[in-house]
Amino acid sequence: MFSRFKEKLSGFKEALSSKIAEKVTQAEKIAEKVNGRPDELISGDEKAVNGIPAKAISPPEEKSIEVKRSSPSSPSDSPSASPESPLAQEKADANNKPKSRFSFLEKAKSLIFEQEVILEEKDLEEPMWALEMALMESDVALPVAEEIVRVVKSDLVGKKKKIGADTGAIAEQSLRNALISLLSRNHLDFDEYVKAKEKPVKILFVGVNGTGKTTSIAKVAKYLMNQNYSVVLAAGDTFRAGAIEQLEVHGNALGLKVVKHKTGGDPAAVIFDAVEYAKAHNKDVVLADTAGRLHTNINLMDQMRKIVRVTKPDLLIFVDEAIAGNDAVERARLFNESVPIGGSILTKTDADAKGGSAISIAYITGKPVLFLGVGQTYPDLVKFEPQWLVDRLMGEAEA
Ligand SMILES: Nc1nc2c(ncn2[C@@H]2O[C@H](COP(=O)(O)OP(=O)(O)OP(=O)(O)O)[C@@H](O)[C@H]2O)c(=O)[nH]1
Ligand SMILES: [Mg+2]
Structure with a gap:
């Protein structure tokens, strides 16, 4: 899952890591100049994890601040500074140095004090370009990629960032935060929604052909059961031969009533009947199937608007496949313009290497992703949670 996304992201991580390494080298040179001591004379012990000399970057007015020698993420085997240690001696020496040196000293400190780095806008040009390219190549829609870059940049510019043992971690954490905040916008808790709604809750599924509408209906039915x-199923795809039978197979497997008419019948009438059936039998939820239709087919889009107008669903769910990438996002946008959707389900996420549509679709439509399809069996449905997706996009959890 999302293997290409992870691969593409490495360019951004590398670009940022090498920028940090460059800054650290610069800062080392400044610190070295100030202290007037060549690097070779500094013992290995005095060097902090990333090769940053721990010496002489603490001004007198900050006597209480100690240069950190280790962090949880860095090798913590170097001994901490005791009052007699060379490090403590260095600090004392630095504190006794004349004031004129502190302008240089402050500069060095601002860059690497306590193994922190401050990145400036110009440092980020290359890494941000690499990030934007990685996102675009992962099928993230352009406005979404730009927004992510903007958020990551504002998180990185001018802020102190702990270097730690892994310089790539700064890039990763920043992107992770940006993705979580982007994916958390417009979030809707499907369970809470169904619970709060007057019964029967009418949910209609729409989308282009073959994206997984009917399968998702069966999965959502199982999830609700x-x-x-x-749950009652409505065989609202009266257009495609075999569509009614396909829904019946699921109905039989799940032990659910399927309300149906003949192929060629009026979908709105089928859905209306299913709602009447649900009311008469105290059923909680009606899940209505519809025929696949291309967003470019004016007649079929008109028909969908009519179905929605007549049946007045509580929730209109757009279903598309994650593997369609930008196409899925563009279709979602056009369906949403035609009949405002309540949310989306992205199917076939299990087969998606890029992740772009899962990142983009909610942002572009302004409507939440409700579920992700992750396989072909009934339990292969994951309620959408930003954290779950980001863990998989960033490689910290497998599907
Ligand atoms: N791998 C994978 N396959 C899926 C997923 N969801 C659906 N499919 C498969 O996608 C194919 C099409 O699914 P359908 O549910 O028939 O799609 P549809 O949108 O109803 O198709 P039409 O009614 O023809 O428009 C089937 O083979 C499903 O098993 C998923 O999350 N992962
Ligand atoms: Mg179908």
């Missing part, structure tokens, strides 16, 4: 809701 696991929460003790009673």
Whole structure:
């Protein structure tokens, strides 16, 4: 899952890491100049984890501040500074140095004090370009890629960042935060929604052909049944031969009533009947299938608007496949313009290497992603949580 996304991201991490390394080298030179001591004379012990000399970057007015020798993420085997240690001696020496030196000293300190780095806008040009390219190549829609770059940049510019043992971690953490905040916008808790809504809750599924509408209906039915809701299925795809039978197979497997008419019948009438059935039998949720339709087919889009107008669903769910990348996002945008959707389900995420559509779709439509399809069986449905997705995009959890 998302293997290409992880691969593409390495360019950004490398670009930022090498910029940090460059800054550290610069800072070392400044610190070296100030102290007037060549690097070779500094013992290995005095060097901090990333090769930053721990010496002489603490001004007199900050006597209480100690140069950190280790962090949880860095090798912590170097001994901490005791009052008699060379490091403590260095600090004392530095504190006794004349004031004129402190302008240089302050500069060095601002860059690497306590193994922190401050990145300036110009340092980020290359890494941000690498990030934007990585996102675009992962099929993240342009406005979404630009927004992510903007957020990551504002997180990095002018702020102290702990270097730690892994310089790539700064890049990763910043991107992780940006993605979580982007994906958390417009979040809707499907469970809370169904719970709060007057019954029967009418949910209509729309989208282009073959994206997984019917399969997702069966998965959502199972998901709701696991929460003790009673469910009715409406065979609203009266267009494609075999579509009614396909839904019936799922209905039989799950033990659910399927309300159907003949192929060629009026979808709105089928859905209307299913809602009447649900009311008469105290069922909680009606899940209505519809025929796949291309957003470019004016007649079929008109028909969808009519179905929505007549059946007045509580929730209109757009279904598309994650593997379609930018196409899925563009289709979601056009469906949403035609009939405002309540949210999306992205299917076939299990087969998606890029992750771009999962990142982009909620931002572009302004409507939440409700579920991700992660396989072909009923339990292969994951309720959308930003953290879950980001863990998989960033490689910290497997599917
Ligand atoms: N790997 C994978 N396959 C899926 C997923 N969801 C659906 N599929 C498969 O996608 C194919 C099409 O699924 P359908 O549910 O028939 O799609 P549809 O949108 O109803 O298709 P039409 O009714 O023809 O428009 C089937 O083979 C499903 O098993 C998923 O999350 N992962
Ligand atoms: Mg179908």
